[in-house]
Amino acid sequence: MRYLKMNGCGNDFVILDARSRGSLPLSTAQAKAIADRQTGVGCDQVIAVERSIRADAFMRIWNSDGGEVEACGNAARCVAWMLMEEGGAASRRIETPAGMLYAERNGTLITVDMGSPLLRWEEIPIARAMDTQRLDFEAGGFSEPGAVNMGNPHVVFFVNDVRAVPIESLGSKIEHDPLFPQAVNVGFAEIRSPEQMRLRVWERGTGLTKACGTGACAAVVAAHRQGRTGRKVEVLVDGGSLEIEWRAGDDRVLMTGPVELENTGELPSA
Numbered sequence: 546m547r548y549l550k551m552n553g554c555g556n557d558f559v560i561l562d563a564r565s566r567g568s569l570p571l572s573t574a575q576a577k578a579i580a581d582r583q584t585g586v587g588c589d590q591v592i593a594v595e596r597s598i599r600a601d602a603f604m605r606i607w608n609s610d611g612g613e614v615e616a617c618g619n620a621a622r623c624v625a626w627m628l629m630e631e632g633g634a635a636s637r638r639i640e641t642p643a644g645m646l647y648a649e650r651n652g653t654l655i656t657v658d659m660g661s662p663l664l665r666w667e668e669i670p671i672a673r674a675m676d677t678q679r680l681d682f683e684a685g686g687f688s689e690p691g692a693v694n695m696g697n698p699h700v701v702f703f704v705n706d707v708r709a710v711p712i713e714s715l716g717s718k719i720e721h722d723p724l725f726p727q728a729v730n731v732g733f734a735e736i737r738s739p740e741q742m743r744l745r746v747w748e749r750g751t752g753l754t755k756a757c758g759t760g761a762c763a764a765v766v767a768a769h770r771q772g773r774t775g776r777k778v779e780v781l782v783d784g785g786s787l788e789i790e791w792r793a794g795d796d797r798v799l800m801t802g803p804v805e806l807e808n809t810g811e812l813p814s815a
């Protein structure tokens with residue numbers, strides 16, 4: 546089966562186009578094998594582009610541990626680009642397990658409307674009632690993260706120096722804390738100004754990536770709710786930068802950033 550290897554700010558994907566066969570029910574083991582950087586193609590997430598009757602395509606997402614999840618912002622930009630390239634269209638609709646996404650081309654960049662953030666504790670989800678603006682939670686000396694669901698669950702800690710955070714050890718510990726029944730993506734954000742932050746994200750089911758699109762959206766929502774930034778913020782990630790805007794008028798979060806096609810290939814048939 547043919548695949549595209551793409552990345553958004555270094556967050557990389559193997560994208561399998563399954564529209565001609567309708568759907569692609571990958572098992573956990575198959576997704577994990579494709580994502581394996583030693584023995585497979587290697588990527589942070591495996592993406593299947595399936596047929597949709599309501600949109601230009603349906604997008605499914607597997608983390609590199611083989612677990613299927615609901616949302617991936619950077620992959621949405623890559624899939625939108627792939628669909629736009631086909632017909633030369635400037636906009637596309639992509640259905641995902643977390644809802645419908647709308648994407649537009651802005652020069653070389655792709656903007657995706659990621660929808661409205663979910664902010665109630667039951668929606669994150671969190672195991673018990675809590676204020677999601679500043680969670681009553683502490684780990685490794687960091688405390689009061691904001692919690693946001695952008696189609697997938699995130700907590701975001703605000704820190705003085707993101708490079709000083711032991712993200713590998715702390716990230717996996719927080720990811721699996723019992724407070725988060727579906728596990729959680731863990732962001733550490735250093736606010737540089739009301740319009741700029743530096744962000745690193747330990748992704749649930751994947752680990753530290755060079756960028757996390759939904760993580761960048763969640764970080765801006767959490768930062769604004771804590772009065773740390775405005776609504777439009779440049780998010781500097783290890784692999785580049787993303788422009789995030791949480792619109793006041795309609796509550797929707799827009800994510801703009803680059804995409805890159807690395808190569809194409811053929812997966813050996815099972």
Ligand SMILES: N[C@@H](CCC[C@H](N)C(=O)O)C(=O)O
Nearest residue numbers: 617618619697748749758759
């Ligand atoms: N890289 C992604 C997020 C992928 C899913 C995430 N690890 C989860 O388990 O929710 C992005 O760009 O948003």
